[in-house]
Amino acid sequence: MMSGGQLLGRLAGHRDAVLTCIADGRHQILSGSEDGTVCSFDVRAQQVVQRLRVGSGEEAVPSVRLHATDEHRVFACAGSVAYEVDLRKGDGAAVQQWDYNSEEVNQLAVNARGTFLAAADDAGEVKVIDLRTGKLHKTLRHVHDNICSTVAFRPHRPWEVVSGGLDSKLVQWDFGSGKAKRIWRSGGEAASLDGQIFNPPLVHSMAVPATDARPFTRLAVAARGDGNIVVYDLDAECSSDSSSSKSKRGMQRQRHAEQHQTQPRLCILGREQGGHQAAVNHVSFVEASQGRQLLSGGNDKQVLLWNWPAAVSPERSTVDWQAGQPEAKEAEPPAIALAGLSLEEGQATDKPLLACRISHGRKVNCVTSVGSSFVQTVFVADVSKKIAMYIVH
Numbered sequence: 001m002m003s004g005g006q007l008l009g010r011l012a013g014h015r016d017a018v019l020t021c022i023a024d025g026r027h028q029i030l031s032g033s034e035d036g037t038v039c040s041f042d043v044r045a046q047q048v049v050q051r052l053r054v055g056s057g058e059e060a061v062p063s064v065r066l067h068a069t070d071e072h073r074v075f076a077c078a079g080s081v082a083y084e085v086d087l088r089k090g091d092g093a094a095v096q097q098w099d100y101n102s103e104e105v106n107q108l109a110v111n112a113r114g115t116f117l118a119a120a121d122d123a124g125e126v127k128v129i130d131l132r133t134g135k136l137h138k139t140l141r142h143v144h145d146n147i148c149s150t151v152a153f154r155p156h157r158p159w160e161v162v163s164g165g166l167d168s169k170l171v172q173w174d175f176g177s178g179k180a181k182r183i184w185r186s187g188g189e190a191a192s193l194d195g196q197i198f199n200p201p202l203v204h205s206m207a208v209p210a211t212d213a214r215p216f217t218r219l220a221v222a223a224r225g226d227g228n229i230v231v232y233d234l235d236a237e238c239s240s241d242s243s244s245s246k247s248k249r250g251m252q253r254q255r256h257a258e259q260h261q262t263q264p265r266l267c268i269l270g271r272e273q274g275g276h277q278a279a280v281n282h283v284s285f286v287e288a289s290q291g292r293q294l295l296s297g298g299n300d301k302q303v304l305l306w307n308w309p310a311a312v313s314p315e316r317s318t319v320d321w322q323a324g325q326p327e328a329k330e331a332e333p334p335a336i337a338l339a340g341l342s343l344e345e346g347q348a349t350d351k352p353l354l355a356c357r358i359s360h361g362r363k364v365n366c367v368t369s370v371g372s373s374f375v376q377t378v379f380v381a382d383v384s385k386k387i388a389m390y391i392v393h
Helices: 248-259
Strands: 006-012 018-023 028-033 037-042 047-053 064-066 073-078 081-086 094-098 105-110 116-121 126-130 135-140 148-153 160-165 169-174 179-185 203-207 219-224 229-233 265-269 280-285 294-298 302-306 354-359 364-371 376-382 386-392
Touching: 006 047, 018 064, 018 376, 018 386, 028 064, 064 105, 073 105, 081 105, 116 148, 116 160, 126 160, 148 203, 160 203, 169 203, 219 280, 219 294, 229 294, 280 364, 294 364, 294 376, 302 364, 302 376, 354 386
Parallel strands: 018 364, 105 148, 203 280
Antiparallel strands: 006 386, 018 028, 028 037, 037 047, 064 073, 073 081, 081 094, 105 116, 116 126, 126 135, 148 160, 160 169, 169 179, 203 219, 219 229, 229 265, 280 294, 294 302, 302 354, 364 376, 376 386
């Protein structure tokens, strides 16, 4: 049976809409806002610990990221500049800044080793910065036709980055060479239903799982403006011409086919599956699920928890994603006290596609979570000044 979330409270600290929030996996939530600040919250005490101005403090902060190995190093962007902030130094704590982007930065990403920072911008470019030297490593360009809205490193492909844009493209890059490996164009599946026209399939958000569990390391998920969430197998076999011809023209045709394939889509989570009724603004993998669950939030004011492998048909993939799910690892419960709730109460014998629906009441900008395999604390940033906290089990 599908459950709803229980509202625990709201984190207050910002003075304008909260655009983004991330969890450190323990007891800290970091957020960025229209008010030009980054806030650090202790979820145990449910209060703000620090409120740091980014840059001049006059431009919105749409993205915040933690360093992979140093809990005090935080990356944030405002305008066209990316900043590194030291949380121990208080307000004005920027220790480095990079102004390599020519237009406004929409999202940042840090690789698993903490050696590279990626910044996706309104010019349709991704700047990859070497954090060891502070210098620009590579510019990924000439693929997105307009705004590049989202970017992520692939943890198990150390030289790969994936980006999504408002041109409805998802791009798999080799940032060592600076070249696109594959390009997928959204929209073929976004047909009208009962005469109703969907919004364009613009890619608003994209995520990859932070897991060692195979085959889930192969995944990426995109949240789109047409209300659909699409799960991709980035390592799926190419559906290109199998000819062994070595001619230059034949090789060009093969590369073109490889770059414009459409088959890696594992499943689409949309209205027909009980999903969002409007644009999906954010999607993330539930870390404790090791890649088998997704959280999404949209303009329909809904937050959804998905057991996405239930939507994969055998015809779409040679991988049995249901059987391939790893056993749930034991983990500590969320740092917030769960009065009267045991982990056993959250266990279920079946896994419906849509595990939870939260009617949040406001348009959602960002969703993230912390917790165990059975109980999650879900954090929702929306158009208000506060971050809502829900228990989901």
